[in-house]
Amino acid sequence: MRIGCPKEIKPQEFRVGLTPHAAREAMSRGHEVVVEAGAGLGAGFSDADYVAHGARIADTAEEVFATADLIVKVKEPQAAERKRLREGQVLFTYLHLAPDPEQAKDLMESGATCVAYETVTDARGGLPLLAPMSEVAGRLAPQVGAWTLQKANGGRGVLLGGVPGVRPARVVIIGGGVVGTAAARVAVGMGANVTVLDRSLPRLSYLDDIFMGKLTTQFSSEGAIAELLPTADLVIGAVLIPGAAAPKLVSRAQLGQMLPGAALVDVAIDQGGCFETSRATTHQDPIYEVDGIMHYCVANMPGAVARTSTQALGNATLPFLLALADKGWKRALAEDAHLKNGLNVHAGRIAHPAVAEALGLPLLQPETALAA
Numbered sequence: 168m169r170i171g172c173p174k175e176i177k178p179q180e181f182r183v184g185l186t187p188h189a190a191r192e193a194m195s196r197g198h199e200v201v202v203e204a205g206a207g208l209g210a211g212f213s214d215a216d217y218v219a220h221g222a223r224i225a226d227t228a229e230e231v232f233a234t235a236d237l238i239v240k241v242k243e244p245q246a247a248e249r250k251r252l253r254e255g256q257v258l259f260t261y262l263h264l265a266p267d268p269e270q271a272k273d274l275m276e277s278g279a280t281c282v283a284y285e286t287v288t289d290a291r292g293g294l295p296l297l298a299p300m301s302e303v304a305g306r307l308a309p310q311v312g313a314w315t316l317q318k319a320n321g322g323r324g325v326l327l328g329g330v331p332g333v334r335p336a337r338v339v340i341i342g343g344g345v346v347g348t349a350a351a352r353v354a355v356g357m358g359a360n361v362t363v364l365d366r367s368l369p370r371l372s373y374l375d376d377i378f379m380g381k382l383t384t385q386f387s388s389e390g391a392i393a394e395l396l397p398t399a400d401l402v403i404g405a406v407l408i409p410g411a412a413a414p415k416l417v418s419r420a421q422l423g424q425m426l427p428g429a430a431l432v433d434v435a436i437d438q439g440g441c442f443e444t445s446r447a448t449t450h451q452d453p454i455y456e457v458d459g460i461m462h463y464c465v466a467n468m469p470g471a472v473a474r475t476s477t478q479a480l481g482n483a484t485l486p487f488l489l490a491l492a493d494k495g496w497k498r499a500l501a502e503d504a505h506l507k508n509g510l511n512v513h514a515g516r517i518a519h520p521a522v523a524e525a526l527g528l529p530l531l532q533p534e535t536a537l538a539a
């Protein structure tokens with residue numbers, strides 16, 4: 168099979184879908200790999216690195232899309248990329264379709280088979296292809312939150328860890344999954360006063376165990392959030408209902424009850440965001456203010472640390488990529504129910520229940536797609 172890896176074109180996205188080592192593994196199993204010129208540069212991989220491991224370099228994205236059977240990427244395809252997809256082609260990347268009807272329409276029209284990283288599951292109920300980037304985004308969240316809180320950036324001029332004699336900042340993390348846990352680890356490490364909210368009691372129990380009194384856990388409810396907001400310096404949104412649009416947990420009216428210059432970091436923005444006033448921003452222009460509250464809503468946070476993120480993502484995607492290439496998408500999905508959960512679009516229809524529900528579109532049962 169021919170695997171194609173184009174250069175990412177989302178603004179300030181420096182990750183790449185395939186490392187030279189991953190390309191080599193695919194080639195050693197008899198596959199051909201075509202990488203767009205310069206695709207790995209932002210992550211520190213030169214064209215020569217890919218060539219040294221046996222890959223072919225294509226001058227343009229057109230060539231990669233036109234010749235590959237399987238396209239491997241990082242971010243959801245942008246409008247120009249969507250036009251290049253075609254029937255019979257397999258796309259393997261993040262899609263985040265629930266809040267993005269326009270992308271969903273284009274992918275359906277393309278006729279391509281689209282497998283989304285973020286809905287592939289594992290035997291422990293986790294999301295193995297989202298987890299590595301959630302680890303990164305979670306660790307970044309207190310860091311960007313601390314930056315947003317600086318006075319020159321519009322924040323309230325509070326240092327997360329405080330200093331002797333001055334209390335630390337209060338950080339509220341809504342969602343204690345992979346992002347929330349990683350964010351808690353860094354926020355606690357920076358010396359902040361941290362509260363994590365979740366609706367899963369086992370998750371709260373786990374957090375309580377591993378942090379051994381260094382943070383407070385609280386069951387997530389409208390009332391709990393309303394009580395915490397007026398004293399929070401930094402609120403990190405880290406909830407997820409897999410495949411679905413994020414629930415809105417802080418309304419615009421509630422911003423008025425917050426401390427002026429407090430910061431909201433909405434990591435869940437790629438699923439539409441969990442604050443009513445969130446709108447996706449970019450690394451070029453990451454923050455904005457609404458009613459005196461600073462918002463940071465970058466939808467591809469891991470792109471900021473492209474090398475770490477590319478390696479972490481590549482480690483997780485490789486076995487699934489090899490299965491898709493070795494077996495073809497139908498057999499790979501038929502033999503792995505967890506990879507089958509990644510199927511989002513096939514033959515012009517949405518093939519994931521939560522995505523179909525979020526978009527109000529009819530569902531193509533994945534089993535039907537595989538049987539055809």
Ligand SMILES: NC(=O)C1=CN([C@@H]2O[C@H](COP(=O)(O)OP(=O)(O)OC[C@H]3O[C@@H](n4cnc5c(N)ncnc54)[C@H](O)[C@@H]3O)[C@@H](O)[C@H]2O)C=CC1
Binds near residue numbers: 342367388407408468
């Ligand atoms: N902006 C970015 O660059 C990135 C964004 N993300 C996003 O971050 C979000 C979180 O991802 P993960 O931590 O991996 O998911 P996860 O599934 O590990 O954790 C989500 C947690 O949210 C909890 N939850 C659900 N509803 C809740 C509610 N109403 N209140 C409190 N908690 C609630 C769940 O019980 C779960 O523990 C996702 O939307 C993901 O796509 C992930 C990586 C990068």
Ligand SMILES: CC(=O)C(=O)O
Binds near residue numbers: 261468
């Ligand atoms: C998870 C995701 O959307 C990202 O890493 O950009």
Ligand SMILES: [Mg+2]
Binds near residue numbers: 437466467468
């Ligand atoms: Mg994202």
